[in-house]
Structures are given as structure tokens and as C-alpha cells.
Amino acid sequence: MAALTGRVAAFFGPGKRMEIREYPVPDPEPGAIVLRTTLANICGSDLHQWRGEFDVEKFGRPYPQILGHEMTGRIFRLRAGVTHDSAGEPLREGDRVVFRYFYPCGSCRACLKRVARACPNARTYLKKSCDHPPHFYGAFGEYYYVRPRAAVFRVPEALTDEMIAGVNCALAQVVGGLQLAGLRVGESLVVQGAGGLGVYACAVAKEMGAGLVIAIDGIPERLALAKGFGADVLLDLRELRTPEERVERVRALTGGWGADVVAELAGHPRVCPEGLRMLGRTGRYLEIGNINPGLTFDLDPSLLIFGNVTVHGMVYYEAEHLAQALHLIARTQTKYPWARVLSHKFPLAQINEAFQTADQGQVTRAAITF
Numbered sequence: 001m002a003a004l005t006g007r008v009a010a011f012f013g014p015g016k017r018m019e020i021r022e023y024p025v026p027d028p029e030p031g032a033i034v035l036r037t038t039l040a041n042i043c044g045s046d047l048h049q050w051r052g053e054f055d056v057e058k059f060g061r062p063y064p065q066i067l068g069h070e071m072t073g074r075i076f077r078l079r080a081g082v083t084h085d086s087a088g089e090p091l092r093e094g095d096r097v098v099f100r101y102f103y104p105c106g107s108c109r110a111c112l113k114r115v116a117r118a119c120p121n122a123r124t125y126l127k128k129s130c131d132h133p134p135h136f137y138g139a140f141g142e143y144y145y146v147r148p149r150a151a152v153f154r155v156p157e158a159l160t161d162e163m164i165a166g167v168n169c170a171l172a173q174v175v176g177g178l179q180l181a182g183l184r185v186g187e188s189l190v191v192q193g194a195g196g197l198g199v200y201a202c203a204v205a206k207e208m209g210a211g212l213v214i215a216i217d218g219i220p221e222r223l224a225l226a227k228g229f230g231a232d233v234l235l236d237l238r239e240l241r242t243p244e245e246r247v248e249r250v251r252a253l254t255g256g257w258g259a260d261v262v263a264e265l266a267g268h269p270r271v272c273p274e275g276l277r278m279l280g281r282t283g284r285y286l287e288i289g290n291i292n293p294g295l296t297f298d299l300d301p302s303l304l305i306f307g308n309v310t311v312h313g314m315v316y317y318e319a320e321h322l323a324q325a326l327h328l329i330a331r332t333q334t335k336y337p338w339a340r341v342l343s344h345k346f347p348l349a350q351i352n353e354a355f356q357t358a359d360q361g362q363v364t365r366a367a368i369t370f
């Protein structure tokens with residue numbers, strides 16, 4: 001019998017077309033799971049890598065690579081020894097799951113402090129090209145190899161793939177981020193950028209008890225979606241054209257005080273100076289979007305001092321945030337348009353077109369179907 005194979009989109013570097021390749025589907029090692037991918041989103045981080053703003057090769061990942069990490073799938077092969085998910089629920093082949101796409105080591109200083117997101121050994125991808133087994137370690141493939149010791153949660157059947165595909169990156173990230181920034185009941189939040197993370201942040205903040213959520217973007221569809229996700233006020237970049245106007249508006253909306261939390265989810269350093277100036281005293285700036293080393297902005301540090309302002313940087317999240325994110329969707333599945341974050345869908349064979357469309361920024365999330 002011929003070995004079972006699966007297709008992937010192989011990435012050879014920025015500016016080059018991805019190519020469809022086919023590899024044998026691996027048998028999971030003890031503790032591992034092989035998923036059949038059902039939906040994989042193009043996250044902003046994937047776009048940074050595709051454009052070359054984030055250098056994949058420099059981070060120790062030789063080409064070809066499979067991009068992608070924001071996804072869901074069904075358990076295809078389960079190894080003896082994997083019987084339950086991270087919440088103690090039984091796992092079987094065929095179950096739909098969300099999982100943490102990075103693997104903290106459990107024994108470094110960060111892991112010992114229980115800040116697993118800061119683990120220097122928590123590599124998302126492997127240090128080999130996808131030509132090497134187990135091949136399937138990016139989202140844009142028909143299968144995905146979940147390595148041992150992953151945080152995995154079974155998905156309730158009532159939730160659709162479209163609702164949960166963004167849980168293991170964007171949603172868990174803002175669930176963790178807004179808690180890190182210490183958002184409290186009644187406080188105000190400004191969301192810079194109403195893409196996938198931005199619209200999720202609106203709903204998460206409302207569910208955490210935020211008193212005022214202000215979303216900033218320049219694309220009408222994104223602003224409308226932010227409203228659907230609970231934003232109280234929308235600031236349209238086409239109307240408020242300068243940073244000064246936007247800062248002034250945020251001050252006016254917060255009774256002259258300024259925002260309690262500003263979340264940078266736009267992914268460009270040009271928004272940082274105005275975001276910092278939107279903060280009131282004791283405000284917290286949450287930096288999640290700017291993952292590209294070398295892109296900078298000018299900072300007047302006296303703003304931090306006289307405002308008693310805190311800047312929180314955050315990459316990745318804790319396993320509990322993934323569980324909280326899944327629970328949040330299950331609890332509010334009719335309250336917010338969770339499935340509508342996916343605005344465009346493309347089959348795997350059209351992945352190049354999918355990236356081009358996502359690159360134009362007119363979409364909240366483009367997804368690959370299998």
C-alpha cells in the first residue's frame with residue numbers, strides 16, 4: 001500500500017511564489033498528535049515573514065519552510081499515551097482541537113517563574129526545512145504535527161471552525177495581553193488597528209468590564225466589525241487624519257484624562273508615539289503588534305516618567321489564556337460575530353493569491369481551506 005501523503009505550501013523566501021509540495025504523513029512519536037488541518041488563518045506575523053520584514057532564515061529556519069500557526073484541525077493520529085487534553089477531557093481520533101503552537105521547555109528560568117511565554121527554548125518551528133520529517137509543522141499544510149508536551153484543548157462541537165481558527169494565536173494573545181496590562185472594570189481601552197487581534201480585543205475588553213472601548217482604523221469594514229465586537233467608539237483614520245487630532249479625541253472621550261490602556265495591534269512603529277500620548281496617568285501601553293526587529297520610533301521618555309506610564313511587551317501567552325479564549329467564545333457565541341473575522345477564504349493551491357489579498361490590508365483575516 002502506498003504511504004499516505006499530504007500537501008503543503010512550501011515558502012522559499014520573500015518575493016518568491018510558494019509551491020505546493022507533498023510529503024508522507026508521519027507517525028506520531030510518543031506524546032505527539034498528527035492533526036488533519038481544517039482551517040488555517042493568515043496572521044499578521046505570517047505577512048511580516050512573507051514580506052521579509054521578519055527574516056525567517058536569520059532566525060535559524062532554512063528554506064523551504066511552511067508558514068502559519070493560527071489554525072484548527074481534527075485529530076488524525078493519536079499516540080498511545082495521549083488520552084486527555086490539557087483540561088483533563090478525554091481525547092479521541094476525530095476530535096477537533098485548538099493547541100498552543102509553541103513548546104516551552106518547562107525548566108528554564110522563565111518556565112520556572114511560570115512565565116512560559118518568555119521561554120527562550122519555546123520554538124514555534126523546527127530548525128530544519130520542511131523537506132525533513134516530520135515535515136508538517138506549519139499551518140499551511142493538510143496535516144500538522146503537534147509535538148509532545150503541547151497544550152491542547154478539545155473544542156465543543158457547537159463551535160464552528162470559522163469561529164475558533166483564530167483562538168490559538170490572535171484571541172489567546174489579546175486575552176493574555178489585556179490581563180497583563182491589568183485592564184480593570186470601568187477602565188478605558190484604545191485599540192490601535194482593527195484587524196483580527198484588534199476586533200478580538202474589543203470583545204475581550206468588554207467581557208473584562210471595560211467602561212469604554214475605542215477602536216482606530218481606516219478601513220470601513222474593519223471599523224464595522226470592531227463595532228460588532230463591542231467597540232463603543234470608532235475613530236476613522238480618514239476623518240481624523242493627524243496623530244494630534246486622534247490624541248485630542250481620545251482625551252476628550254475620556255473626560256480629559258487619557259486612556260487607561262492602549263493596545264498596539266497595528267503592527268507598525270509609526271502608531272506608537274501617538275498611542276503613548278493617548279495614555280492618561282498610570283496608563284499602560286500594551287505592545288503586541290511590532291514583531292520586526294530594526295523598525296523603530298522616537299520616544300520622549302519623560303512621557304513615561306511624568307505619566308507614571310508602564311509599557312508591557314508580550315509575545316506568546318500561557319496555556320490558561322488558550323483555555324480562557326476558547327471558553328469566552330463558547331460563552332458568547334451569539335453575542336459577537338466570531339466567525340466573521342474570517343473575511344476571505346482560499347484553497348491551499350491559491351495560497352499566493354491569499355497572501356497578496358491579505359497584504360493589501362483590506363481584510364481582517366484571510367484563511368486557507370483544505
Ligand SMILES: [Zn+2]
Nearest residue numbers: 043045070169
Ligand atoms: Zn499569529
Ligand SMILES: [Zn+2]
Nearest residue numbers: 105108111119
Ligand atoms: Zn523554558
